Amino acid sequence: MPLLSVRNLRTYFRVRQGWVKAVDNVNLDVEAGETVGLVGESGCGKTTLAYSITQLLPSNAYIFGGQILFGANRRVDRYRPGYWKIAFDRIAKDVQAANDELNRQRSADSTGSTLEHIQTLEKEIESLATPLSSTYRGYLKEEIGSLQKTVHELSSRLESANDPTVRDRLREAKDRLGAASQEGDLVDIVRRSDGRLREYHPKLNAVRWKQISIVFQGAMNALNPVYTVGNQIVEAIRAHEDLTPDSARKRVEDLYRLVGIPVDRIDNFPHEYSGGMKQRAMIAMALALDPKLVIMDEPTTALDVITAAKIMDEVLRIQKAMHMTIIIISHDVSVVAKVADRIAVMYAGQIVEESQTEQVFARTLHPYTEGLLNAFPSISGEKRRLEAIPGSPPSLLTPPSGCRFHPRCKYAKDVCTTDPPPYVVPEPGHRALCHFSQDFFTQGGLGR
Numbered sequence: 365m366p367l368l369s370v371r372n373l374r375t376y377f378r379v380r381q382g383w384v385k386a387v388d389n390v391n392l393d394v395e396a397g398e399t400v401g402l403v404g405e406s407g408c409g410k411t412t413l414a415y416s417i418t419q420l421l422p423s424n425a426y427i428f429g430g431q432i433l434f435g436a437n438r439r440v441d442r443y444r445p446g447y448w449k450i451a452f453d454r455i456a457k458d459v460q461a462a463n464d465e466l467n468r469q470r471s472a473d474s475t476g477s478t479l480e481h482i483q484t485l486e487k488e489i490e491s492l493a494t495p496l497s498s499t500y501r502g503y504l505k506e507e508i509g510s511l512q513k514t515v516h517e518l519s520s521r522l523e524s525a526n527d528p529t530v531r532d533r534l535r536e537a538k539d540r541l542g543a544a545s546q547e548g549d550l551v552d553i554v555r556r557s558d559g560r561l562r563e564y565h566p567k568l569n570a571v572r573w574k575q576i577s578i579v580f581q582g583a584m585n586a587l588n589p590v591y592t593v594g595n596q597i598v599e600a601i602r603a604h605e606d607l608t609p610d611s612a613r614k615r616v617e618d619l620y621r622l623v624g625i626p627v628d629r630i631d632n633f634p635h636e637y638s639g640g641m642k643q644r645a646m647i648a649m650a651l652a653l654d655p656k657l658v659i660m661d662e663p664t665t666a667l668d669v670i671t672a673a674k675i676m677d678e679v680l681r682i683q684k685a686m687h688m689t690i691i692i693i694s695h696d697v698s699v700v701a702k703v704a705d706r707i708a709v710m711y712a713g714q715i716v717e718e719s720q721t722e723q724v725f726a727r728t729l730h731p732y733t734e735g736l737l738n739a740f741p742s743i744s745g746e747k748r749r750l751e752a753i754p755g756s757p758p759s760l761l762t763p764p765s766g767c768r769f770h771p772r773c774k775y776a777k778d779v780c781t782t783d784p785p786p787y788v789v790p791e792p793g794h795r796a797l798c799h800f801s802q803d804f805f806t807q808g809g810l811g812r
Contacts, residue, residue, distance in 0.1 A: 720794070
């Protein structure tokens with residue numbers, strides 16, 4: 365299992381007009397030590413995905429489906445696929461029954477109660493397609509009950525006789541129980557039954573910043589103007605670790621050296637820093653507790669090209685030195701291309717293409733990715749006129765039917781307007797959400 369696994373995540377925002385489907389059935393795996401670039405236009409759900417991972421969503425956010433599994437545990441993880449398959453097989457039967465009933469209701473005479481029943485069935489099918497941990501536990505109730513009984517019996521036997529065989533069996537039973545119970549799901553910690561999120565939970569506090577940290581978008585606004593930058597980083601450290609002020613300050617000095625800020629600037633206020641220094645200070649704060657995963661949300665926003673390049677060079681150097689796992693969010697493909705091992709392209713709340721960085725450039729399989737690449741100049745190859753993607757991202761209150769990119773796509777056909785596209789995987793590790801990705805792959809990729 366990867367360090368982070370986002371599975372079928374659905375994060376919606378409740379507004380007066382309805383539901384904003386900001387993240388809609390997103391899957392993303394991030395391996396330990398890997399750098400993943402998440403790219404797309406503004407309003408495509410990138411930051412919402414980051415805030416879902418860190419559980420920093422606003423009060424009108426609801427998580428209606430999916431899991432965020434963090435902190436790989438090999439002993440537990442090896443049993444997860446088996447229990448997922450058992451649950452999926454049982455879920456599939458209920459989905460089929462719900463679909464059959466839905467078809468019957470749609471063919472019946474329309475009444476108020478019929479329409480209400482149809483809406484209920486549609487919601488049930490959607491929720492079963494993106495199961496929560498609680499959904500899995502419901503379908504694995506028998507297995508979980510049996511494992512709990514086994515753990516209790518083996519624990520009692522181990523207390524009476526310290527038998528190595530019983531100890532090994534107990535360890536396996538506990539690992540299986542953890543897998544069946546969906547242990548390690550961050551959503552499960554804070555989600556209420558109606559989809560809203562708890563504002564605080566001690567288990568999440570142990571994860572946030574100590575294991576997962578974030579460099580917020582817009583360093584200019586992320587620092588408190590009335591406290592020195594050094595004191596703000598010291599406060600973050602002491603909130604999570606029992607350190608003296610002097611020990612915490614010593615760590616800040618080390619962090620400043622790491623990110624390339626002169627140590628004598630620790631006691632300056634944010635307004636005394638340049639834009640690049642503020643961004644480096646935010647990176648230092650994110651690294652303060654040596655987290656396993658760092659999410660960088662638009663780390664070069666509002667910086668000039670030279671400073672942005674220096675910041676990305678710094679990120680690359682730190683990543684190699686500390687073997688960090690990083691997710692870098694940007695609307696600029698060229699920013700992440702230099703540092704990312706893998707790129708995931710996001711549009712209208714969905715990941716539309718994902719692969720190794722080299723493959724995304726060499727063999728583009730989604731028209732939206734092609735549009736992003738054509739919108740940025742290249743210093744190599746033949747000179748060409750830049751091409752903007754026509755139109756703008758759709759409202760996620762009412763996403764387009766079929767493929768969400770079809771109103772802006774020059775390759776769109778009738779099927780794109782009616783049928784949601786499946787994920788096509790024409791080569792290992794490369795997927796695209798398009799009806800014609802296999803054809804694009806056969807011709808060597810788009811724009812070639």
